[in-house]
Amino acid sequence: MNHRSRGAGPASGRPPPTAARPIRPDGAGSTVSTTSPGDPRAPGGAAPRRGAPSRPPFAVRLAGAVARRESQVVLGLDPDPARLWPEAVRYGRLLAELPFVRMVAVTGSLTRDNVTSGGDIDYLLVTAAGRVWVGRGLAGVVRRAVRRRGTHLCPNYVLSEQALMVGDRNLFTANELVQMVPLSGHAVYRRMRRVNDWTAEFLPNAGGCPRQLAPLSLRGRRVARLGEAALGTPVGGWMEQFEWARFERKLPARSSDPKEVVYTAECFKDHVDGWGEKVLAAYADRIAAGGVEP
Secondary structure, three states: OOOOOOOOEHHHOEOOOOOOEEOOOOOOOOEEOOOOOOOOOOOOOOOOOOOOOOOOOHHHHHHHHHHHHHHHHHOOOOOOHHHHHHHHHHHHHHHHOOOOEEEEEEEHHHHHOOOOOOOOEEEEEEEOOOOHHHHHHHHHHHHHHHHOOOOOEEEEEEEEOOOOOOOOOOHHHHHHHHHOEEEEOHHHHHHHHHHOHHHHHOOOOOOOOOOOOOOOOOOOOHHHHHHHHHHOOHHHHHHHHHHHHHHHHHHHHHOOOOOOEEEEOOEEEEOOOOHHHHHHHHHHHHHHHOOOOO
């Protein structure tokens, strides 16, 4: 006699259930789901919220961004950082040979190997006290001479060795300080990092120099010594005041942001493009869009 079991099945007229049923090949309580892969009820298959954009995982987006960046370099649309570093070192040596210059460091996009088309090589200089503007003027002469060869230098930050503490304390400035790469004056560099140890509040893992380069072999700095002997006089003092006054007259037309453009006796900061505020604003927007507490 052919008996059929009661319950679900073809004979009962009801479709088989889709709920998970227990299996025990290797352990109690393990289950297997009979739901289809596209069913929102499947494990890990929760339906996206209505209106929420579908985004690939972060790793996929990061890999795509890196690939696009590399393609810009491969196609020649952006300069190759590996070719710019020897130029940065070569022209950094010229700057280090100038009178009153106590430290030369590369800053900006090159320190991140992220130079775009039309970009330049940024430098931060530290000079002897009372000769910030003479040092800036001499660096400007080097910049104009090198520009004729098609290379753009931008010594846009000059500090006195008595004013190494940076007052504009935020994530952008902290990143600039910890990323800068010293070419000469390593003792001054270490002192500058010490007096600006507040950067650890923003970047606690960024200790030490980010890139180790061989110290520059300076040629005895004979020209520098002669220049310092000639300009460490009232003539040099007059040049210092003249150059400072010349830039102060330009200040209203160059920028209205007192954080990005600073002309004082101990500091020449000429960030006329205002990248600091732009980057911080973009960062805040990204944080807000991701719903992350800063």
